[in-house]
Each structure stands twice: as structure tokens, then as C-alpha cells.
Amino acid sequence: MKRPRIGVFKFTSCDGCQLTILNMEDEILDILELFDIAYFREATDKPLRGQFDISIVEGSISTDWQKEDIVDIRERSRHLITIGACATSGGLQALRNWASLSSYKKHVYPSPDMITALSTSTPISDHVYVDYELWGCPINKDALSETLISFLIGKRPGIPRYSLCMECKRHGIPCILVSNGEPCLGPITKAGCGALCTSFERPCYGCFGPKDDANIESLMRYFHNLGLTQKDCISLLDKMNSYAYRKVRIEGSK
């Protein structure tokens, strides 16, 4: 078997998801044996060259030139997989989609004039066709290896699309929303993290993004009844997957 060529690419992001790949200590040798890592700036200095069987893309599109680069990467790729909240939903930086870029720039940078950026941060799928998305901030490494395996043997990756609550219940974690009135986003969020926060009695804040068919409005109504203001409710959603939650919420209320 000729080893499939993998390229790992980065747009606007914190590199945490790429680090997840490097942190796959138990699997990294197997990956190198099964795949040809042909481009991965975080790990090697191999130049960008040729076509890829799988491109793994981290980060959101937030500048003009990124819009062109992602089209180039798509053209070089047989399969394109996006990883992480930035690439799948625009990331934390997509909070600027609901505000004015110039006011953000003024608050963050000493010389705002030097910053060229789009007024929005958007997911890769808003720009090119994406074959598969791995959500999470950061992604779960088991989901990445499941995806790579699925590619090798030609099956659909078994990555959950149901709610985090399902994972919580499997682990037998007492529900903090029902037993303590904590505003937990689990019922509208994809499983996949292994119920990390809730196992420490912390409410889920949605780093795996909206689950399939998420009924955000109903949960927000319920939080409102618990005593949260509309503003509190929105700020629960306005984290690294703000763009996705807000989009699903608007589509759901149509």
C-alpha cells in the first residue's frame, strides 16, 4: 500500500488542535507508518508541494489572503477535514461577527492601523467544500484517529452527533442541571469530549458545538425561567462556537 499523503494546515487559530496531533504519543508512530505526513509546519519544515490525499485544516478564515489560500488547499486535496472550533465554526474570534471590527481592533492592539483583517471570522465550510468536520476546542484525539482509520478502511467515522447528555448518562454522572439548576449547555451540545466538565460538576459550555437538530430556543427559555436574563443566555452561547450556536438558533426559530 502506498501511504496516503497528509497535509496539516493552519489558518486563524491557537494551534491547540495541531498540538493534539503531536500529543497522540501512543499513536504517532503508527500514524507515521501508515501515512506520509507531507506538510505540517508545526512539526516539520517540509515545503508545500503537490497533492494531498487528506488535508487536515485548523483555523478560521479571517483575512483576505486566507480566502485564496483555502481554495488552493482545496484544489490540492482529495479529502479535506476541518478540525476544531475555529475551522468548524469560526472560533472565539468570530465574536467580532456581532460587533464592529474597528472597535475590537482599538481595544486589542496599540496600533490598530497595522491590522488587516476581514470584518468576520468564518468556518472553512463557508468557503470551500469540506468532507468531514471534527468539532471541539480542542478536538478529541480519539476522534481524529477514528477519522484516519475510517479513511484507510473506507467507512463512515463513528463520531457522535447526539447530545453530551447521552455521554453524561453513560458515565453515570449526576445531572447538575436537574439536581442543581446549573445552566448546562449539554442538551444542545455534541458529545465527544467524554463529559469532561460535567464529571467535575461544571456545566458544559459548548466546546463541541451544537448537536444535530439542537433546540437552542427551548433550552434558553428554560434558563430564562431559572432566572437568567436574555443577556446571560446569549453570553452562555457566545464562546468558541458562538457563530454556530447563533446560526442554529436563528435557523431553528424560522
Add this chain to the structure above:
Amino acid sequence: MTKAKIKKDHLKLIFDRLKTSHRIIGPKVEGNVIVLAEIADLRDIPAGCKEQQGRGTYRLGKNSSQLSVASSQIFSFSVGPDSFKRFMSPPVRENFAFKKSKKGISISQNSSQVREISTAFIGMRACDIAALRLLDKVFLEGPVKDAGYDSLRRNSLIVGINCLYPGDNCFCSSMDTGPVIRDGFDMAVTELDDSFLLEIGTVRGREILNGLPIDEVSDKDLSEKVSKIEKCKKMIKKSIKVSELPWLIYRNLEHPRWADVAGRCLACGNCTQVCPTCFCNSSYDNLQLSGISKKLPELSGARIRTWDSCFSTNFARVHGGNFRPSRRARYRQWMSHKLAYWIDQFGSPGCVGCGRCITWCPVGIDITQELEALHAR
């Protein structure tokens, strides 16, 4: 001997006796909730605790006097989110491991998965026992026996507790499954004012008492049991009219209420996970990169079975998609299966009235109310 009585502090003797030969599963506090877990000491049981359950809420009270429970009462609490399904049909289970090569596929059963150690389930309620008998129909009485369930079930000892203080969402009396335990137990316990009344269901149940200091049961004890259970029945607030099933549902499959509940339902699946009779599961092949050889198709892995739910969009996915794409269709499927199709499929409703789905629904959807609403034109 089919009945006996022990002093309240002699419960420990039974517990210690069981502990020598069994893993003991029973009620225990975790977080702010009474869950079911392995218990090492009788003191793990939250004696005197009482919870308040509402639609989508559960609050554990540690002080029985505030919560109108007799102060000497040990089993004052009701059911929590866990049911005994967690142990009989575990949420994640390895069915087998496999190895595929050019020569074919070889399959091996992981023997440690099939627990041969006996488990004593203590504190099972009438509804829980009824639910287990429904799971028996599903897993044991169909054309193929579920071997894992079968061995766990055969190695289990059931010590039931008659409910004297129902949960706020209980409706077993209308489903004819409780609150009194009628059958399906090795030992059934009723907590009287100053003793435990023990009813023996099987030889194994009787053996537990061998050599322990037991007392004769008097008519007064028996009438105390009856009056306590009558009192419990009066405290049950919810009900379903079983006589209207399944037709109330079949006649109303296009009722506007389904769209209404779909507006509230999160399709989160909590109701199905806490339900003691929901048995749906999915299987997938767990492969590790290390199990894949460069010389494909050589690979090895394991077939894993996990709880699933009709609320997941992937659950009823077939070629081309899920044939129940909307929340309306999926909620209707869940409730109709529980309260209508089960009757055709297994001869009784699939709901035992434990109320767990009402308490643990994050937005408090109440199956008894949703059914009642189908009456409205």
C-alpha cells in the same frame, strides 16, 4: 417460611452476610443525587434522606424532619436517575474482539466481560422489578437470547423495598406495577415502625436468613404493612389511564400536541437513558491505529455496544437518512412505543410509571401530561 421479621439494627447482619458472597449494588449519594452504585458499607445508604422531584428538577434533602418523613425511617427516599438497567445491560459493553486477515476473520469473546460474580441488588422498587421483567422479555424471550444480559441476570439476587414514600413524579399505581412488590424478588422488605418485615420469594432469598436472629410475623405486622402501602398509594399524585391505551395514541397520530412538544423537546435523549425499560443500543467497531497493519486488509479491533436513543438523529439512520427527521416524529415515536406499540409487541405498556423521564428531562416534559393533552380536540 415465607415471612420473617428482623429488628431494625439487624439489617446490618443481612448486609454483612450478603457481602461475603456478593457484589452489592444499591442507593448511594453522589453529588447531590441518589445514584445506584457498589456499596461497601450499609452506612452508604442515604438513610432518612428525602428528595423533592419536580418536572426537570431534583433536590436532595438531608433532613427528614423537614420533609415529612418519619425520623427513624431508613428507606425514606425514592428512585434517582439510575435504574438497574445500568447493571443488567451496561451502557458500554464489549461484545467480542475480532481479527481480520487474508485468511478470514477470527472472533474472541472477552471472558472478563461476562461477570460470573453474583450481584445483590438492594433497594429495588416495585417499578424497577417490573421494568426488569420487561427487559427479560426483550433480551431473553425473543428468538435470540442476549448472552451478556442472561448471565448478569442469572447471577443477580434481588432484594426489593416496598415504597412507603413515593417520588413526586411516580405513577406506578396506575400502571399496576407498584408501589407494592408482588413477584420477581428473592426478598422483599417493608420498613415497619420498629422492624423490617421480610417476605421470601426464593430459596436463595431464604438462605440469606439462615442462622440470623429472626422473629415471628404477627397479623398486626401484616396489617401495618397494608396500611403503610395504602398511605403511600394516596400520596402518588400522577396517573395514566391504561384502559385508554393504545387507542388514545393510535387515534391521535396527527394531533397538534406533537408539534407543541417538539417545540419544547431538546431531543437530548435523557428520558431514554434514565428509563428503566428503554433498551435501544447501537454497536460500532472500535479500531485503534495500532490494530491496523500496513498490509491491509489486516486489522483487529472490538465490537462495542452502547446505549443509544430514538432521539439521536443517527439512530434510525438508514441508507438515505433518518426516516424520522423531525423532533416531532422522534418524540412521537418514543411515547408511542412506550404506551402503544409495546402493547402490541410485548403484551403490556413499556412504561412502569417510575417518573424518571419527567424528573430528568432538562426542560421538564411530563409523559403523563403529554398523553392527557391528546384528549383535547
